[in-house]
Amino acid sequence: MAKYKLEYIWLDGYTPVPNLRSKTQIKEYESFPTLEQLPNWGFDGSSTQQAEGRSSDCVLKPVAVFPDTTRKNGVLVMCEVMMPDGVTPHPSNSRATILDDPGAWFGFEQEYFLYQDGRPLGFPEGGYPAPQGPYYTGVGYKNVGDIARQIVEEHLDLCLDAGINHEGINAEVAKGQWEFQIFGKGSKKCADQMWVARYLLIRLCEKYCVDVEFHCKPLGKDLDWNGSGMHANFSTDYLRETGGKEYFEALMAAFAKNLNEHIAVYGPDNHMRLTGLHETQSIDKFTYGIADRGSSVRVPHSFINNGYKGYLEDRRPNSQGDPYAIASRILATIAEVPKP
Incomplete structure (x- = not known):
């Protein structure tokens, strides 16, 4: 023992x-x-x-x-x-009653900022670094600093050691901003792994005297710096195996009809991020487009080329969003669409 x-x-x-x-x-x-x-x-x-x-x-x-x-x-x-009976879910329990389907696959792209002394890593005291441009997937001290890559590499190893289906990392558009991706089959399984991956990152940063900032627009909506999203890539058995243009267009119509229901669970303060700038669609509009990062839903070329089959990317969920609620809302809208 x-x-x-x-x-x-x-x-x-x-x-x-x-x-x-x-x-x-x-x-x-x-x-x-x-x-x-x-x-x-x-x-x-x-x-x-x-x-x-x-x-x-x-x-x-x-x-x-x-x-x-x-x-x-x-x-x-x-x-x-x-609750104390050990059976009834607590009102704060966002996992217990969500829609789940092992045939529904989700991939979340978690963006975040690393903060130290009240500002993103690499930001000078009382000012700003050079404008955005070289930081996304950047290499070198002037672009990513001295400890950020060490943190994200160590976090990657911890997730892989834990058996979390971590799929990759990269430096993001703003200085001090990074991203990791988690993929899972089934909304509960994927969301469980995302929450544990977040936990491991936050705990890891303790020893570096660094905080993780998950707010979707920590630098303010009026400043020309990207916010943080948690883009949700999704597919179902039907989307992967059958699909078709008719079904796809009906699905996008259902997403448009449920715009407010989606925004309600895609993370707080999303109006600060979804402004129509920085590769986002305005919060009060729904659009979709092929490889269009400014659309609400980005449709990969592979989806079209494969006969409207594969996965789609909802770009509206933000970095603070609850993956349990996000996955459940996407599945609820998909369930409204009859299969031809």
């Missing part, structure tokens, strides 16, 4: 953007524990805006498990928050 360090991770009750929380318990197992072997665990919800002090018990229900190579016998345990 070995003692394992179980790091229970959950989303708190803060709005409009929940915070990641975690705490550790020690349990003995003969080998790396399976999800079924992990017990529920209580916590003080009055300290996380999920309960009142006079009735503070909340319950953590494990839903996904990953190895944590930063610790000897380390285990990362993604959890849902339940």
Whole structure:
């Protein structure tokens, strides 16, 4: 028997953007524990805006498990928050009731800024660096600084060690801005991995005295610097295997009809980012276009060339968005469209 360090991770009750929380318990197992072997665990919800002090018990229900190579016998345990009965989902539990389909594939492109001393890495005190241009996929100290690449490379390794389906990294358009991509089959599986990847990045940055800024427009909507998105690439069995122009056009009509419903769950403050500039469509419009990064939905050339089959990219979700809610909303709109 070995003692394992179980790091229970959950989303708190803060709005409009929940915070990641975690705490550790020690349990003995003969080998790396399976999800079924992990017990529920209580916590003080009055300290996380999920309960009142006079009735503070909340319950953590494990839903996904990953190895944590930063610790000897380390285990990362993604959890849902339940009411004291351990059965009823807590009102803040955005995972328990979402639409899910293992045939629905999602790929999220998570953009973020690295901040130190109140400003993005590489920004001079009291001013701005050279304009955007050389930073996207940039190389060299003047473009990416001294510790940013070290952080993103280490984060990549931690995710791969954990079994997270991390698909890549790159420096982004603004200085101090980066991106990583997560792919998963099924909305819950992909979203679980995205939240754990976010957790690993935030925790990693502690030792570098750096913060991760997920706000979608941290430099302000009136400044000529890109915001941060979390573009959602998606497909279904039908889109991949059958598709067709008629179905595609009906799907885009459903997306247009549900514009407000999508924007409502695509992340707060999106009006600061979706201005029609910086490769975005205005927040009150829906458009789609082939390889058009300024459209609401970008249609890859491969999709058209393959007979309107494959994946599509919704560019509107922002970097603060809840991937559980985003994936569920996309699936809800897809479900409205009859197959020819």
